Amino acid sequence: MKKILCATDGSDYSKYAAERTKSFLKIWPEAKVIVLYVTAKENYAYDLVPDAVERYEENVANQIKEEVENQLFAA
Structure with missing residues (x-):
């Protein structure tokens, strides 16, 4: 595996995804991790x-x- 996409929004689901990504990195330490984070636009x-x-x-x-x-x- 060359690249791993880790999407996060700070939720419990994304924390689980980060844990999965961590386990993938143990198997494929040469993989490049791309982190995609998403936040809601606040009305300031x-x-x-x-x-x-x-x-x-x-x-x-x-x-x-x-x-x-x-x-x-x-x-």
């Missing part, structure tokens, strides 16, 4: 301030990245 009171929305979405992306990395690569 400050939607007219794009920089604030971008910062918020960047923070969410970093939190998801950290969570997935911890799930997949923690000992």
Whole structure:
């Protein structure tokens, strides 16, 4: 296997998917993991301030990245 797609939205189902991905990596350690995260668009009171929305979405992306990395690569 060359690539593994791990989709996440922070739900219990996606945590299970991360665990499955982790088990696949044990079998195919050379595989490249692609993480797809999905979040619902929130209606912000400050939607007219794009920089604030971008910062918020960047923070969410970093939190998801950290969570997935911890799930997949923690000992």
